[in-house]
Amino acid sequence: AQTVTQSQPEMSVQEAETVTLSCTYxxxxxxxxxxxxxxxxxxxxxxxxxxEAYKQQNATExxxxxxxxxxxxxxxxxxxxxxxxxxxxYFCAFMNYGGSQGNLIFGxxxxxxxxx
Amino acid sequence: DVKVTQSSRxxxxxxxxxxxxxxxxxxxxxxxxxxxxxxxxxxxLIYFSYDVKMKEKGDIPEGYSVSREKKERFSLILESASTxxxxxxxxxxxxxxxxxxxxxxxxxxxxxLTVL
Numbered sequence: 001a002q003t004v005t006q007s008q009p010e011m012s013v014q015e016a017e018t019v020t021l022s023c024t025y026x027x028x029x030x031x032x033x034x035x036x037x038x039x040x041x042x043x044x045x046x047x048x049x050x051x052e053a054y055k056q057q058n059a060t061e062x063x064x065x066x067x068x069x070x071x072x073x074x075x076x077x078x079x080x081x082x083x084x085x086x087x088x089x090y091f092c093a094f095m096n097y098g099g100s101q102g103n104l105i106f107g108x109x110x111x112x113x114x115x116x
Numbered sequence: 117d118v119k120v121t122q123s124s125r126x127x128x129x130x131x132x133x134x135x136x137x138x139x140x141x142x143x144x145x146x147x148x149x150x151x152x153x154x155x156x157x158x159x160x161l162i163y164f165s166y167d168v169k170m171k172e173k174g175d176i177p178e179g180y181s182v183s184r185e186k187k188e189r190f191s192l193i194l195e196s197a198s199t200x201x202x203x204x205x206x207x208x209x210x211x212x213x214x215x216x217x218x219x220x221x222x223x224x225x226x227x228x229l230t231v232l
């Protein structure tokens with residue numbers, strides 16, 4: 001069975017600095033998707049960034065980028081120039097390619113606080 | 117703007133009561149999901165549905181049932197609420213079109229249920 005592990009329950013960062021959230025996963029599959037979702041306080045969860053395992057290039061979305069290490073089964077999220085609005089729970093998630101669509105496996109989350 | 121609406125943001129029920137949590141999406145999505153979110157445990161899938169009148173058990177279906185009579189509506193039912201079902205419940209939806217699938221789940225704002 002696939003598992004997703006986020007080893008940092010809580011992190012904090014100063015505004016404008018860079019922070020990296022860690023995620024490791026376990027799977028025997030070769031094709032899959034990886035995601036980072038963001039859940040701001042009292043607001044709905046939204047997709048931050050997505051990586052397809054067959055793509056070697058790391059995904060980037062504005063200030064958010066990932067470091068995808070397939071052999072190490074590692075998928076970290078880097079937030080550059082942190083802003084107060086980045087304060088949220090961040091969830092790493094996994095889905096098999098060709099699996100049940102939308103049936104994601106989530107990690108336990110990392111609570112990120114951005115301090116002014 | 118895409119929208120997933122959960123009928124109640126906050127509910128307080130008594131042990132043994134029957135509880136209905138409603139979710140409606142306006143994106144014509146085929147796939148809908150109910151997750152439970154608890155601190156330190158992340159998101160756990162309760163039930164999901166790929167079509168009207170179809171349902172599949174997730175990882176923690178015990179004590180819950182679901183109903184999908186219309187494509188846009190997916191209801192979670194607690195037949196006899198218990199205190200260990202106190203939690204945040206998240207509804208999500210996504211397209212069932214595999215060609216266009218991006219892995220993005222669209223979430224509602226959540227329903228926080230307290231069972232006394």
